[in-house]
Amino acid sequence: MGNGLFGSYRLAQLSGGSFHIYSGFASLTFAQKGGLHVSQEAVPFAGTLIVCSIKVSDTELLSEALTFRGERYSPYSVAERISEDENHLLILAKESNFFGSRPAAKPVRQKVENLVRTTSAHIKIDLSDVTLISSSFADEVFGKLFADLGPLEFMNRITILGGTKIVRQLIDRAISQRAALGLAAPETSK
Numbered sequence: 001m002g003n004g005l006f007g008s009y010r011l012a013q014l015s016g017g018s019f020h021i022y023s024g025f026a027s028l029t030f031a032q033k034g035g036l037h038v039s040q041e042a043v044p045f046a047g048t049l050i051v052c053s054i055k056v057s058d059t060e061l062l063s064e065a066l067t068f069r070g071e072r073y074s075p076y077s078v079a080e081r082i083s084e085d086e087n088h089l090l091i092l093a094k095e096s097n098f099f100g101s102r103p104a105a106k107p108v109r110q111k112v113e114n115l116v117r118t119t120s121a122h123i124k125i126d127l128s129d130v131t132l133i134s135s136s137f138a139d140e141v142f143g144k145l146f147a148d149l150g151p152l153e154f155m156n157r158i159t160i161l162g163g164t165k166i167v168r169q170l171i172d173r174a175i176s177q178r179a180a181l182g183l184a185a186p187e188t189s190k
Contacts, residue, residue, distance in 0.1 A: 008052045015061055017053040088121045093129035100133070105140035112145060116157055127163030135170055143174035147182045 012019035012030060019030040022045040030036045054061075090112065098104040115123050146154045160171065 005050070008050070008054075011054045011061060012052050015055040015058060017055055018051075019053070020051040021048065023048040088115060088119070089124045089126060090115075091126045091128070093126075099130060099137050102136040102140045105137040109141045109144055112141070112158070113148070116149065116153075122159065123157055124159045124161055126161045127167055128161070130167055131164055133167055133170055135174065138167075138170040138174035139178065142171045143178035146175045147178040151179070 009019050009030065011017070016032055018032070019028075021028040022041070025041050025044050026038065027041055027045075028036070028038050092099075092108070095108045095111065096104050112123060112125070115121065142160075145158065149157065160168075163171070
């Protein structure tokens with residue numbers, strides 16, 4: 001929709017910075033002294049290059065630059081939005097394209113940890129459309145979350161919805177193993 005490009009231009013303009021676009025046989029340049037200038041280039045630029053210089057000393061600059069139809073943009077934290085909702089639904093099939101490795105699971109676990117840390121929302125993890133996960137994936141997401149949060153916090157904050165019998169068994173096993181490992185040697189539970 002062009003909001004990012006326009007917003008970048010406005011940030012450069014309002015902060016006293018500069019803004020340049022080079023594409024094909026044309027260029028657009030904004031500088032504080034010369035203003036906005038469009039020119040035709042003799043040598044084409046293959047692709048598009050955007051250079052934006054912004055002075056960041058003004059903390060209100062983003063709100064001022066992103067004014068649309070007379071309304072100033074007001075940054076809205078994802079954590080604030082989630083905490084306003086009583087629950088947050090995380091559909092596992094949309095969070096990862098691959099469920100067969102620990103590296104694929106790590107961003108999912110980090111997202112859930114961030115939600116737990118920054119909100120009071122109850123997190124529901126929907127396993128619909130996930131037909132199989134590896135033991136490593138189950139451990140990285142669910143086992144580690146259980147070990148890090150502890151049994152009561154995990155059960156109070158996280159609900160696991162749906163899932164095939166095998167997926168649920170793998171998650172149960174990962175949690176059980178982490179619980180056993182955590183009781184025996186807490187320092188090795190990560």
